[in-house]
Amino acid sequence: MNLMWFRADFRLQDNPALHHAMSDGPTLAIFFITAQQWRQHKMSAAKQSLLLRQLQSLAEQLAQINVPLHILNCDTFAALPYAMAEFAQQCQISQVFCNTEYEVNEAACETEVRRTLQSLDISLQSFHDQCAIAPGKIKTLTGEDYKVFTPFKRAWLKAFEHSARPCWPKPKAQRPLVQNAKDNFASDLRALTAHRALLGKSTLDKPALETSTRSHSEAHWQTLWPAGEDEAQARLKRFCEQSIDTYHQYRDIPSLEGTSALSPYLALGIISARQCIDASAHFGALQQDSQQLGASTWLNELIWRDFYRHVMVAHPHICKFKPFKSATDQLPWRHDPKHFQAWCEGATGYPLVDAAMRQLAQTGWMHNRLRMVVAMFLCKHLFIDWRLGEAYFMEQLVDGDLASNNGGWQWSASTGVDAVPYFRIFNPTRQSQRFDPDGTFIRRYLAELAELDNKSIHQPNSFQAAQCNYPLPIVDHASAVAQTKSWFKALT
Numbered sequence: 001m002n003l004m005w006f007r008a009d010f011r012l013q014d015n016p017a018l019h020h021a022m023s024d025g026p027t028l029a030i031f032f033i034t035a036q037q038w039r040q041h042k043m044s045a046a047k048q049s050l051l052l053r054q055l056q057s058l059a060e061q062l063a064q065i066n067v068p069l070h071i072l073n074c075d076t077f078a079a080l081p082y083a084m085a086e087f088a089q090q091c092q093i094s095q096v097f098c099n100t101e102y103e104v105n106e107a108a109c110e111t112e113v114r115r116t117l118q119s120l121d122i123s124l125q126s127f128h129d130q131c132a133i134a135p136g137k138i139k140t141l142t143g144e145d146y147k148v149f150t151p152f153k154r155a156w157l158k159a160f161e162h163s164a165r166p167c168w169p170k171p172k173a174q175r176p177l178v179q180n181a182k183d184n185f186a187s188d189l190r191a192l193t194a195h196r197a198l199l200g201k202s203t204l205d206k207p208a209l210e211t212s213t214r215s216h217s218e219a220h221w222q223t224l225w226p227a228g229e230d231e232a233q234a235r236l237k238r239f240c241e242q243s244i245d246t247y248h249q250y251r252d253i254p255s256l257e258g259t260s261a262l263s264p265y266l267a268l269g270i271i272s273a274r275q276c277i278d279a280s281a282h283f284g285a286l287q288q289d290s291q292q293l294g295a296s297t298w299l300n301e302l303i304w305r306d307f308y309r310h311v312m313v314a315h316p317h318i319c320k321f322k323p324f325k326s327a328t329d330q331l332p333w334r335h336d337p338k339h340f341q342a343w344c345e346g347a348t349g350y351p352l353v354d355a356a357m358r359q360l361a362q363t364g365w366m367h368n369r370l371r372m373v374v375a376m377f378l379c380k381h382l383f384i385d386w387r388l389g390e391a392y393f394m395e396q397l398v399d400g401d402l403a404s405n406n407g408g409w410q411w412s413a414s415t416g417v418d419a420v421p422y423f424r425i426f427n428p429t430r431q432s433q434r435f436d437p438d439g440t441f442i443r444r445y446l447a448e449l450a451e452l453d454n455k456s457i458h459q460p461n462s463f464q465a466a467q468c469n470y471p472l473p474i475v476d477h478a479s480a481v482a483q484t485k486s487w488f489k490a491l492t
Contacts, residue, residue, distance in 0.1 A: 001025070002025050003088060003097065004067070006029060006058070011229045015269075021097035029070065032071075032084075033072070035073070046397070050221065057228045059071075065171060065173040077108070085119075138152065148418045224398075225364070253436070254441040263399035267400065308406070343357065343378050347474075352431055356374050380480070382474075
């Protein structure tokens with residue numbers, strides 16, 4: 001009997017481990033709810049909600065192909081290998097199949113599971129899934145890992161045809177299994193139901209910093225981010241039919257639905273990056289010197305996703321709260337709880353920053369352009385350690401993903417691989433004027449500024465701010481930027 005170990009790969013289509021498990025013989029499936037580990041990794045309530053609802057959907061899908069899904073409680077990764085071994089023995093498992101995860105803790109867990117199973121003469125077979133091209137397969141001419149995105153992208157495009165993993169079909173139904181597992185391993189959803197009940201009562205751990213943003217019910221998240229592999233595929237189809245051609249033009253405009261909004265589904269493996277790449281290929285994105293700018297620009301973002309995972313595997317210290325550029329750990333980051341609180345709550349006095357932070361609090365998601373704006377504001381204007389912002393994002397984001405979140409924060413903070421030069425600092429007011437010229441996005445999330453004219457809304461004067469009950473800027477752009485540049489320059 002084979003066992004499919006689901007992790008961040010909640011789908012039937014294009015699932016390498018599931019495909020190989022079911023091709024090899026009769027298969028059971030298992031998922032471990034590791035609630036304490038989720039808290040340690042600061043998984044947001046929004047993401048937990050989507051995960052648990054998707055788990056329900058996955059169980060129903062697997063039932064249609066006669067694969068029972070067993071859901072076990074296992075607080076931390078430390079306890080998981082023994083729980084896996086006990087389950088495997090009870091169910092007479094000969095092989096376990098899984099898709100590799102690249103984060104340090106997840107990789108260590110997989111290693112320990114393999115070691116524990118081997119002691120019982122049970123094999124663990126793992127497959128690359130999250131990256132189209134597995135980490136380690138793309139090297140420079142001197143055999144080193146890439147540290148700059150553009151040459152990595154060129155090498156990725158060149159290697160894709162012969163090095164990318166296949167896109168696997170949905171498995172066919174197997175014969176119904178006669179199970180002899182004990183009651184505590186019964187194929188039911190009691191563990192899942194219990195955790196969804198906890199989520200609905202908002203009993204999950206609160207973020208490290210208490211903010212004024214209210215907790216949302218599970219129904220709120222369900223409305224914004226419906227679960228289901230079919231939902232993810234429908235979003236991909238809709239994006240390709242309506243937005244991919246103009247993606248390069250509208251992806252930076254936060255008031256428009258110009259992006260795919262697939263990141264939450266990619267983060268949990270409800271859809272694969274490989275499926276998205278194939279969709280872009282239908283529009284010519286993989287062709288040399290493609291003229292399909294929308295599809296090519298979107299593919300570029302998918303390659304960035306691969307890039308950050310390759311970097312994480314080659315430099316695992318970035319999973320341990322360390323900057324890629326070690327020298328930047330000497331920067332004299334400020335400890336300013338009041339300024340950090342204002343940033344979290346969307347009360348900085350910079351309308352675009354505040355609107356973006358309120359979008360995050362209300363939806364669990366933030367437009368990509370705005371993620372750069374608010375991250376750079378925290379690090380370069382308030383000069384608060386990027387790690388606090390990275391952690392807060394993980395506590396809020398429905399698409400929280402260590403590689404992409406860490407990569408984005410270190411890019412904005414000028415501490416990471418191929419990061420923005422420290423002297424290039426976004427002016428949040430100019431960003432607002434450029435990407436939200438008529439204030440549509442700001443008005444959506446800052447109702448107090450709704451009546452201001454299209455010019456004033458980007459930076460209300462003191463009289464307007466008082467009339468609107470809106471805060472004045474907590475820092476001056478010019479002086480804050482000058483100070484930040486001086487601190488970075490002192491490192492060189």
